[in-house]
Amino acid sequence: MSATFNFTFDDIPNLEGKVAIVTGGNSGLGEVIGRELARKGCKVYIASRSQSRAEAAIARIKNSIGKDMNLLFLELDLETMKGAVAAAKFFMKRETRLDILVANAGLGGIKSELTPDGYERNFGHLGHFAFVTTLLPLIFKTADDNAESDVRIVLMSSKSYEQAYPIDFENVRATYRSSFAFFTLQEMLQRYARSKLANLYFMRELADLVKDRKNIYVNASHPGLVYTNIFDLSTSPLPWYMRFLGEFHAKWFGSSVNDGAKTALFLAADTRVIKEDIKGILMYPGPTNGFVYFSNIYIRKINELGMDVERRKQLWRFSEAALEKALEG
Template sequence: MSQSPILFACSLLVLATVYWNFDILLSACTMVFCLFKSSTSWTANDIPDLKGRVAIVTGGNTGLGYTTVLELARHGAKVYMASRTQSTADAAIAAIKSDVPFAQIEFLAFDLTSLSAARAAAKQLLEKEERLDILVLNAGVMAKPYELTVDGIELQACNGTGHFALTVPLLPLLRRTAAMPDSHVRVVTLSSEGHRAAQSPNFSDLSGLNQRCATALNRYANSKLSNILFTNELQRRLAGTGIYCLSVHPGLVATNLYRGTHASYPWLALFSFLTDYVFVSPEQGARTQLYAATALEVEEKDLKAAYLTPYAQVSTPSVRAQDKSGTLAAQFWALT
């Protein structure tokens, strides 16, 4: 990645032009600034021995998820690659095994946009495993045109609701695992600095969740806000269990997540050349979520409900995400 100030300035102008909104511009500036921060020299090479551990990574067949599955498997964990299409997952698993022949990876059918499919994925895992050490909620959709799923939920809102539907049935297993000797149970949720652009978030009912907002990016921001609210409330509910729940902003990463922006804003394709100069690779981007999922420092520093930005930097989320009164988090949990 180039660190040319001119190229970074160009990228900010492109992001700001999508919709002239101070919150979105602030989010874009913060995303870029995060690329220069690092509170640790930690890398994937520092992942401890994970033999005997079991992990789930949603959206594990591509991008950040693929790298996360690869590194967890490389260090000995049995990993469930949770994704929608088995053929795509099988190809990804084969690619990983060509690099890591001893990798233990299984496909887990999971559709972020279907509540019943998410619950079915949890049920399938519970039938197979007696422990679950690491849950990485990585899957996501971004900046898609307005659309309702079969459950009547706005597509991008599924970034929150789909992972909620997967996680809640797994909580008893996570608790049991945390009670086992030498356990280090983690729940890691991918959020985004884009959560700062959330517009009039309303999780009190389905119509509030499905509000159109000003732009597709605002709807995405609301969903990323819900990810942080969910994680923080989950940590509160798991108090005393030894389970660590963290939210992560991976940075500006060159993944397929940004395909949705071209559907909502076709003219952005004209600026795709900036990707090579501004965005980091999935290998770099996955560093923070791998830290959250595996680093013993997380417990040593007691990073419960922490919000991490690149690379493994403890940061302060927006005032809405902090949700001092607990109102927004309570609304989201009650709704989902």
């Protein structure tokens, strides 16, 4: 398998007849991913917790690539697992196939609070666990009914996972607060790193789950540093000067949102994924040579913690139990 690829949006093949969901498709990277899939004829569901933000994104996309593009809103709030399951079930009543699922939605650096399900908001992973696993029967059906075709699942992770300590499952249920800005920053970055490690574990476990299904490709992507709404740190617990530095850093040193979307789009649609049988990997943009510019994309070796099978199985069991509890309540 060659590990580095040149990729432009022109490499995305015709996707007519295919159906995709992009979570968090109402802004930033998700909007570009939805736009480029739709441009190639895919029917794209922009999954968002806000109908007005999703419709605004759909209007922006249609204005830029054509009014006849097939883009629809899917209501999805990942904060409650019950809500995520309901969104997946609604989708399965409406569609008979799901060819591309990009689990892109994410957050970071927001105020530390518990979700209605009782987990710390910055952890993020559980909503996608509920949504994606509920959609699996339709994903399997799509793969079985279209043996000549392929099905893709892309999880959005981040290079930040490389800084993560092992996931502490008690910590996932606890908020944090510190009177010292430095410790708040450290904890905030750790929470984000662990949420992205969780996405990586989820991807690896899903890839394992579908390993006997030849035409399902599950992978994860890191977009690079990209100045998007995720750097709106107005609700973060950080003091103003740290928020300013965070935003400044992303604004001046980040790559464009178009370039940031490329790793996920490659994994979601490029035919080289099939040709090279790319499964269970994490794709990075770069190399950057110390400067931030986009040249190509490459498969990055996942570190030891990211490859830890026992920890990833532990997360799966934890997520299953959390989902069962949420559905009981």
